[in-house]
Amino acid sequence: MEWLIEFFELPQMRYAFMVALIAGPVGGLLGSFITLRGMAFFSDAISHGAMTGVTLGFALTLAQDINDPKLQVVLVLFCVALALLMAWLMEGTTLQTDTIIAFTYTGSVALGIIMIKRLRGSQGLEGALFGDILASSAVDVWIMGALALFTLGFLLMNLRALTLAVVQENLARLEGFNTRRLNYAFVVLVALVIALLLRQLGALLISGLIVVPAAAARVVAGNFRGMLVLSALFGFLGGIIGMLASYYLDTPTGPTIVLSDVLILTLCLIASFLIAARRRKAIRGRVGGGT
């Protein structure tokens, strides 16, 4: 237990731990709706496109590191603008969704690479690419707390509309919900969460935090509400296991959290295969016994 006490004695560990515990359930819960709406690639595109937002932030604010608040504002605005652009193109053109995501995503990344070369080289961008949750401060914990409350509030206030729209958007419209406004609000929320988690988990790993706990919950949940609860719980567990494992094994924290989420998903898949096999065996037994 000594190592555990030692773990919490370090302020950066405490902050990182709290950020992970808040970010895990937020990612899992939001991820449930992202995966059900078929938007996993969309969130991936925002997180990769965010690299350009960081470069733009460095260029416009002359910030020296990624934690600069002015740079963060530019990053959030860029991610929101990119998400709105993709949503608007999906709504207003006949192009396939994956085509729109591919060209906006590669276009923004290409722009980012050119800007990196022209403006300042790749210095400072590693943080955005790989993230560093151990650099979290007390302010980050407050930001995460506010983001969690906002995300939870949004999802709860729109739970009926979002769930109906998963089955068919027209059903939500017939109940009086403005699904167009809801779709735009949802993509803004996704962009906001990704932009604010970029420093902690990095562009390459954020999607893991969002999609993997939701996928694990979907595999084992018996109903929709169960899936929402489990996605938050798995995100929370992934955060705890990842933080403690990274400290104990001396591995990078963000990747260890995502690997913990992948481990939970793997266990859920194995459990679901075993349950399905047992069910098939029981059915075969009944059929065999009956003949």
Add this chain to the structure above:
Amino acid sequence: MADGEGAQPPTLLEVEGVWVDYGEHTVLRDVSLTIARGEFACLIGPNGAGKSSLLKSIIGLVKPSRGSIRSHARRIGYVPQQLPLDPGLPLTVAEFLSLKLTRTRWWWGAPRNAEMRRTIAGQLEEIGADHLIDRRLGRLSGGEFQRVLVAYALLNDPDLLLLDEPLTGVDIRGGLSFDGLLHHLHDHRGMTIVMVSHDLHFVEHLSDVVYCINRELCCHGHPKEILRPDNLSKAYGHIPGMVPAKGGSAFIPLDTIR
């Protein structure tokens, strides 16, 4: 707009000179029709003829660019065209139906509400689908999902039911069972039904009146009069091999299609 509860005019729905445009593309041109209370009306016509757009105009999902729609129905139930559903969607039938019964934006406790569950079970029992109550929506067959969509539409006790191609993806057994369900709703509950369908056999069997639409109203009348080669060719164009069957209605021998 639906009228108040007191009045019971014989005409339930009046569509007058309705045009529907999607951008520069006109899908419905000057369509007028009248549905009487208690009538079973079918809309037939080729794909892209504007039948679904007409239903969506009636329910308010699509705004006509010209013309007017007057509904005297207390409440309208709508069964949408079946779209592919995510097979892994963990939403249960009870959860899905409770989304219709609850009026709040926040729906979390509704599926566990005992009274709500009784209402859902009762509705499912009426349409012979009570065994589906705890099944996941994504695991239902086409016919089962269609029944659940009908249960969803019936939960607010409508007097006008609109169905958009409800027999798509439903096998023969499911189709016959669905036919019985529609008979029950029409004959026993006295419900007015407007159904879009491509299955002319069901249309002939179920409907009191048929509207043949191909962007405009081509013809309408009793199914025996409308489902004839000469009338159908007005909407579908010439179909080789379509010959009058017994009683004069149209059918297409399979060997001409192969």
